[in-house]
Amino acid sequence: MGKFQLFPVQASTLAPEVDHLLYFLLAVTVFFTVLIFGAIFYFAIKYRRRSENELPHVQHTGYTLEILWSVIPFGITMVMFTWGASIFFTASKPPNNAIQIYAVGKQWMWKLEHLEGQREINELHIPVNTPVRLTMASEDVIHSFFVPAFRTKQDVVPGRYSTTWFTATKPGKYHLFCAEYCGTNHSGMIGWVYAMEPMDYQNWLSGGAAEGSMAETGKKLFEQLACNNCHKEDNSGRGPNLVGVFGKQVQLAGGGVVTADEAYFRESILQPQAKIVSGFEPVMPTFQGLVTEEQLVQLVEYVKSLGPKPGTGPVDNGQKPAPKKSSNAGSTPANR
Amino acid sequence: MITAAAQEREHYLNASYGLKSWLLTKDHKRIGLLYLATITLFFFIGGAFATLIRVELLTPQGDLVSSETYNKLFTMHGVMMIFFFLIPSIPAVLGNFFLPMMIGARDLAFPKLNLLSWYLLVVGGLFSLYAMLAGGVDTGWTFYTPYSTTYSNGYVIATALGIFIAGFSSILTGLNFIVTIHRMRAPGMTWFRMPLFVWAHYATSLIQVLGTPVLAVTIVLLFLERVFHLGIFDPARGGDPVLFQHLFWFYSHPAVYIMVLPSMGVVSEIISTFSRKAIFGYRIVAFSSVAIAVLGFLVWGHHLFVSGQSLYAGMVFSFLSYFVAIPSAIKVFNWTATLYKGSISFQTPMLYALGFIGLFTIGGLTGLFVAALGIDIHVTDTYFVVAHFHYIMVGGALMGYLGGMHFWWPKMTGRMYPEGWAKLSALVIFLGFNLTFFPQFILGYLGMPRRYHVYPPEFQVLNVLSTAGASVLAVGYMIPMIYFIWSLRYGKEAPANPWGATGLEWQTSSPPPVHNFEETPVVTHGAYDYASLMAEEAEVG
Numbered sequence: 001m002g003k004f005q006l007f008p009v010q011a012s013t014l015a016p017e018v019d020h021l022l023y024f025l026l027a028v029t030v031f032f033t034v035l036i037f038g039a040i041f042y043f044a045i046k047y048r049r050r051s052e053n054e055l056p057h058v059q060h061t062g063y064t065l066e067i068l069w070s071v072i073p074f075g076i077t078m079v080m081f082t083w084g085a086s087i088f089f090t091a092s093k094p095p096n097n098a099i100q101i102y103a104v105g106k107q108w109m110w111k112l113e114h115l116e117g118q119r120e121i122n123e124l125h126i127p128v129n130t131p132v133r134l135t136m137a138s139e140d141v142i143h144s145f146f147v148p149a150f151r152t153k154q155d156v157v158p159g160r161y162s163t164t165w166f167t168a169t170k171p172g173k174y175h176l177f178c179a180e181y182c183g184t185n186h187s188g189m190i191g192w193v194y195a196m197e198p199m200d201y202q203n204w205l206s207g208g209a210a211e212g213s214m215a216e217t218g219k220k221l222f223e224q225l226a227c228n229n230c231h232k233e234d235n236s237g238r239g240p241n242l243v244g245v246f247g248k249q250v251q252l253a254g255g256g257v258v259t260a261d262e263a264y265f266r267e268s269i270l271q272p273q274a275k276i277v278s279g280f281e282p283v284m285p286t287f288q289g290l291v292t293e294e295q296l297v298q299l300v301e302y303v304k305s306l307g308p309k310p311g312t313g314p315v316d317n318g319q320k321p322a323p324k325k326s327s328n329a330g331s332t333p334a335n336r
Numbered sequence: 337m338i339t340a341a342a343q344e345r346e347h348y349l350n351a352s353y354g355l356k357s358w359l360l361t362k363d364h365k366r367i368g369l370l371y372l373a374t375i376t377l378f379f380f381i382g383g384a385f386a387t388l389i390r391v392e393l394l395t396p397q398g399d400l401v402s403s404e405t406y407n408k409l410f411t412m413h414g415v416m417m418i419f420f421f422l423i424p425s426i427p428a429v430l431g432n433f434f435l436p437m438m439i440g441a442r443d444l445a446f447p448k449l450n451l452l453s454w455y456l457l458v459v460g461g462l463f464s465l466y467a468m469l470a471g472g473v474d475t476g477w478t479f480y481t482p483y484s485t486t487y488s489n490g491y492v493i494a495t496a497l498g499i500f501i502a503g504f505s506s507i508l509t510g511l512n513f514i515v516t517i518h519r520m521r522a523p524g525m526t527w528f529r530m531p532l533f534v535w536a537h538y539a540t541s542l543i544q545v546l547g548t549p550v551l552a553v554t555i556v557l558l559f560l561e562r563v564f565h566l567g568i569f570d571p572a573r574g575g576d577p578v579l580f581q582h583l584f585w586f587y588s589h590p591a592v593y594i595m596v597l598p599s600m601g602v603v604s605e606i607i608s609t610f611s612r613k614a615i616f617g618y619r620i621v622a623f624s625s626v627a628i629a630v631l632g633f634l635v636w637g638h639h640l641f642v643s644g645q646s647l648y649a650g651m652v653f654s655f656l657s658y659f660v661a662i663p664s665a666i667k668v669f670n671w672t673a674t675l676y677k678g679s680i681s682f683q684t685p686m687l688y689a690l691g692f693i694g695l696f697t698i699g700g701l702t703g704l705f706v707a708a709l710g711i712d713i714h715v716t717d718t719y720f721v722v723a724h725f726h727y728i729m730v731g732g733a734l735m736g737y738l739g740g741m742h743f744w745w746p747k748m749t750g751r752m753y754p755e756g757w758a759k760l761s762a763l764v765i766f767l768g769f770n771l772t773f774f775p776q777f778i779l780g781y782l783g784m785p786r787r788y789h790v791y792p793p794e795f796q797v798l799n800v801l802s803t804a805g806a807s808v809l810a811v812g813y814m815i816p817m818i819y820f821i822w823s824l825r826y827g828k829e830a831p832a833n834p835w836g837a838t839g840l841e842w843q844t845s846s847p848p849p850v851h852n853f854e855e856t857p858v859v860t861h862g863a864y865d866y867a868s869l870m871a872e873e874a875e876v877g
Binding site: 005008018025036037039043047049066081086088146149154155158159175182183288 | 398403404407474476478480482483486487488571572576577578611612613617620641642643644647650651654655658661662665666668669670672673675676677678679680681682690693694697698701702704705707708709710711712713714716717718778781782783785786787788789790791792794866867870
C-alpha cells in the first residue's frame with residue numbers, strides 16, 4: 001500500500017486557488033451539515049413521543065423562515081459561483097507569454113511534442129515558473145488531460161483543438177491521467193509530468209535527439225505534400241500566400257471574416273471547402289485521412305512560423321488589417 | 337378488530353388466483369407488486385456487478401478481471417441501476433400502488449396503459465440484460481460518442497434499444513399519473529389537500545413525459561450513426577461529439593430528479609406521520625418539487641464544463657445550477673423544522689427518512705462543489721463525482737425507497753415486518769453506505785479518475801475502506817430482502833392504520849379491497865390534519 005494522504009500536492013499556480021475555494025466550500029458545508037444534523041438530533045430527543053395520545057399543537061403562519069433560508073443560502077451560493085467562475089476564467093485564458101507544447105491523445109497513449117522538436121510518449125517535461133500552453137488533439141475518441149497536482153483538466157475532443165495551460169511551481173514528478181473514459185485500456189493511458197528548473201529544462205531540450213523543430217518538420221511536410229505548389233510566398237499561387245497570416249482576420253468568399261488561428265488552419269487542411277478565402281477558387285483537395293493529428297500540428301506550427309516579413313506586401317487578397325479582438329488574441333479554439 | 341369473518345374478507349390479493357390473474361391484471365396495486373418483483377431482480381443484478389467492481393478495486397493491479405470485463409461491469413452496473421431500477425423504483429412501485437389511493441381514486445386513469453408500461457420495462461430490461469451478458473457493452477452508461485458509435489465493439493445498439501423501450505414505460509407511467517391527478521381526485525381533494533407524495537409524483541411525471549422523449553431521440557441518432565454511418569456525432573464524418581453530451585444530459589440530468597423527487601415525497605409523508613405534525617410550510621415544499629422539475633431542465637451543461645463548451649456557456653450553467661440547489665435546501669430545512677415541537681417516534685420508516693436527510697444533505701452540499709467551475713475542473717470525472725451522485729441516487733433515492741417500502745409494507749401485504757431486524761438493517765445500510773462512499777470524496781480530490789481498472793498504489797487505502805463499506809452495505813440490503821419475504825407468512829397481521837397516519841390509503845383496510853375503498857371517500861381537510869384524525873378515532877372508539 002502506498003502512503004496515505006488527504007489532499008493532493010499543490011504544484012501549480014492554479015492549485016492553491018482551487019484549494020482555497022475548496023476550503024471555503026468545506027467551511028460552509030460543514031457549518032450547514034452540523035446545523036442541520038444538530039437540529040435533527042436535538043429535536044429528535046427533545047420532542048420524542050412520550051405518550052401515544054400526544055398531539056402537538058404548532059401553528060405555522062407566514063413565510064418569514066422560508067424566505068430567510070432561501071435568501072441566505074442563495075447569497076452564499078452566489079459567492080461560490082463568482083469565486084468558481086473567476087478561477088475558471090483564469091484557467092481558460094492562457095497568458096500570451098506561455099510556451100507552446102502540443103499533445104495528441106490516442107487509444108491509449110499521450111504523445112507530446114515541443115516546438116523545438118522533442119517528442120515524448122506518456123511523459124511531459126516542462127520548466128517551472130513558466131506558463132505552458134498545451135494545444136491538444138485526439139486521433140480517435142474523447143480523452144481528457146488531467147494533472148491532479150496542477151488541478152487542471154481539459155477534454156481532448158476529436159475534430160478540434162482543445163487548449164489548457166498551467167504554470168508549475170514546484171519541481172517534481174506528477175501524475176498525468178486520462179480522465180475521460182476512452183475504451184479498454186483507459187486506466188493505462190497515464191503518464192508523468194516532470195516539472196524542472198528552467199536550466200534543467202533547457203538542458204533536457206538540447207539533450208534529446210530531435211530531428212529539427214516542429215516548424216522545420218512541418219516545412220518538410222509542407223513540401224512533401226506539395227502544399228507549396230499552390231501556397232506560394234510571392235502571391236502567384238492558386239492558394240493564398242500563408243506568410244504572416246497567423247492571428248490575422250481573413251476575408252472570406254461570400255462575406256464574413258475568420259481569425260486565422262490553429263483551428264482554422266486545421267479545418268482548411270481537412271475541409272478546404274469549408275471557408276474559402278475571398279478571391280480564390282475552391283480547388284484544394286482534402287487531406288482528411290492523409291495526415292495524422294501529429295502531422296497536422298507540425299503543419300500548423302510551420303504556418304505559424306511564417307511570421308510577417310516586412311515589405312512582402314499584402315498577404316491576403318481583400319484583407320483589411322482589422323483590429324484584433326483582445327479577448328481572442330492567444331485564445332484557443334475550444335474557448336471561442 | 338380482526339375476527340374469523342374479517343379474515344376471509346376479500347381484498348386485492350385474494351380476489352382472484354393464478355398466473356393469468358396477475359399477468360393480465362389491470363389493478364394498479366397488483367401492477368405495483370409486479371414492478372416490485374421486477375425491479376428487485378434488476379437491483380440485485382446491478383448490485384452483483386457493483387460487488388465485482390469493488391472486489392476488483394481492492395488492489396491497484398487489475399487482478400480479478402481483465403480491463404475489458406471491468407469496463408463492461410461498470411457499464412452494466414450503471415445501466416441496470418439507473419434505467420431499470422432507480423428510474424422506475426418509487427414511481428412504478430409505490431406511486432403505482434398509492435398515488436390513486438392517496439387521492440381517493442379506484443385506479444389510475446388508464447389501467448391497461450399501466451399494465452403495458454410494466455411489460456415495456458420487463459421487455460426493455462431483459463433485452464438490455466441479455467445484450468450486455470451475451471455481447472457486453474463497455475461504453476459506460478453514458479454512451480459517449482464517438483467511442484460508442486465508432487470504436488466500441490460491444491452490443492451498443494441492442495443495449496440502448498432496451499433503454500429505448502423502457503423509456504416508453506417511463507413516459508406512459510408519467511402520463512398516467514398526470515391524468516390521474518388532474519381527473520380522478522375524490523370529492524373535496526383539492527390540489528392543496530393532496531399529500532406531498534402526490535405533488536412530488538406530479539413533478540416527476542412532468543420530467544418523465546417531457547424529458548424521456550429526448551433520450552429516445554438521442555438513442556435513435558446513435559443508432560443511425562452506428563448502423564448507417566450518418567455523420568451526427570463523429571467528427572470524422574462531420575459530426576460533433578459534444579452534441580451527444582448535450583442531448584444525453586438534457587435528459588439524464590433531469591433523470592436524477594426522476595430518481596430523487598419521489599423519494600422526497602416519501603420522506604415528507606414519513607416525517608409528518610412520525611412527528612404527528614403537518615409538514616412545515618406545506619405549500620413551499622409542494623412548489624419546491626415543481627421548481628426542481630422545471631429548473632432541472634436548465635442545468636444539463638454543468639456536465640460539460642471541461643468538454644469544450646464555451647467559457648460563457650459554462651458560466652451560465654454554473655449559475656443556474658446554484659438555482660436548483662435552493663428548492664432542495666428549502667425541503668431539508670422544512671423537514672427539519674417539522675420535527676420542532678413534534679411528537680416524534682422512531683420506527684424503521686422514520687430511521688430511513690432521517691437517514692435520507694443526512695445522506696441527501698451531504699450529496700446536495702457536495703453538489704455545490706461540483707457546480708463551482710473552479711473546483712469542477714479538478715474533480716469532474718474523478719471519484720468525487722462518483723461519491724456525489726451515489727450520495728444523491730443511493731443515499732437519497734434508495735433510502736427513500738426503502739423507507740417507503742417499510743412505511744407501506746403493512747398496507748401492501750397486510751403484514752408487519754419485524755421491527756427489530758428492520759431497525760438493525762437501516763443502521764447497517766446507513767453505516768455501510770457512508771463507509772463505502774465517503775472515502776471516494778477524498779479519493780476524487782486526490783485525483784483518482786473514475787472508470788479506472790488499474791490505479792496508482794497510493795490510492796489503495798481509501799479503496800480498501802470503500803470496498804469494506806460495500807460489503808457491509810451488501811449485508812444491509814440482504815436483511816430486508818429476507819425479512820420482507822419472511823413477513824409475508826409469519827409477520828404480524830397489520831391493522832388498517834398502524835402508524836396513525838392521515839393519508840386516505842390508511843382509511844381503508846390492509847390489504848386494501850380490490851377497488852381500494854368500500855365507498856368513495858369525501859375529503860374535508862388537508863393532508864396532515866392529525867387533530868381531526870385523532871378526534872375521529874376517539875369518536876369511533
